[in-house]
Amino acid sequence: MKAAPDIALAVIGGTGLYRLAELEDVETHQPPTQYGALSGPVRVGTLAGRRVAFLARHGEGHSVPPHRINYRANLAALRALGAQRVLALNTVGGIGERFGPRVLACPDQLIDYTWGRISTLCEEPGSEVLHVDFGDPYTPAWRAEVLSAARAAGVAVVDGGCYGATQGPRLETRAEIARLRRDGCDLVGMTGMPEAGLARELGLDYACIAIVANWAAGCGDATEITFREVLDNVEAASSALPPLLRMLLQ
Ligand code: HPA
Secondary structure, eight states: OOOOOOBSEEEEEOTTOOOOTTOEEEEEEOOOBTTBOOSSOEEEEEETTEEEEEEETTTTTTOSOGGGOOHHHHHHHHHHTTBOEEEEEEEEEEOSTTOOTTOEEEOSEEEEOOOSSOOOGGGSTTSOOOOOOOSSSSOHHHHHHHHHHHHHHTOOOEEOOEEEEOOOSSOOOHHHHHHHHHHTOSEEESSSTTHHHHHHHTTOEEEEEEEEEEEOTTTSSOSOOOHHHHHHHHHHHHTTHHHHHHHHTO
């Protein structure tokens, strides 16, 4: 059954993005799902006069590592609350030269290097087997809307790029990043999958704004990537998000 479209937008926040401070009249929901517990509460509030849901993917205290996130429960809950359009905010490392720290990008492709995660709704015996089309892993029309809102809001967002989803929670070796580069990845993150695939199985419109927090291993001059650098760059780059979201909601 398709959910009622009473939530104009669902935003899933990644590392460094645990709240949407601009939400007003916030209600908290944590609906039970057939897949188990969500990462944390869903904050539903008003932004630009529309209802918006926000969920911190790692939990509001960043307590859930990428491979332990219950991606199915998170997305099923957002859908049950009435969301149809999901904007995933993912903190990433940059590989391609256009994707340096503090850049925002809206990838159009991905490669999944994760393993051992429940990556489908068809996990339970007896569930319907789905072979969803995934040639364009991000919903093209919804991506186009996000990009045009960014342009209208004067927010610089790189259009396109390939997101490589790694297992984490450790960062990658230089050799792993060199391989991702050879494979055509521009960005690397730990949470892009199975989220995008599950969103497709659930029939949700799904697009990603990747927030580049650091050069991936071996791509910049740094000999080490620190969590401080990641958080500082996410915080700096995130100031562009509220105007983008407001424009998206108009
Ligand atoms: N690799 C994977 N995930 C990340 C990175 C990275 O360099 N930076 C932020 N998330």
